[in-house]
Amino acid sequence: MKINLQIVAGNEAVAAFYESLGYAVEPRVSMGKRIQANIPSHDL
Numbered sequence: 001m002k003i004n005l006q007i008v009a010g011n012e013a014v015a016a017f018y019e020s021l022g023y024a025v026e027p028r029v030s031m032g033k034r035i036q037a038n039i040p041s042h043d044l
């Protein structure tokens with residue numbers, strides 16, 4: 001089993017915290033795309 005975390009680049013305090021728990025930085029590219037069209041809005 002594996003847990004992956006994503007933190008904002010430059011957030012050294014958080015990176016250090018997770019590294020102290022045994023997490024390691026892996027060379028990966030995280031890609032995302034915001035989409036707005038065709039998403040129904042639900043008014044509460």
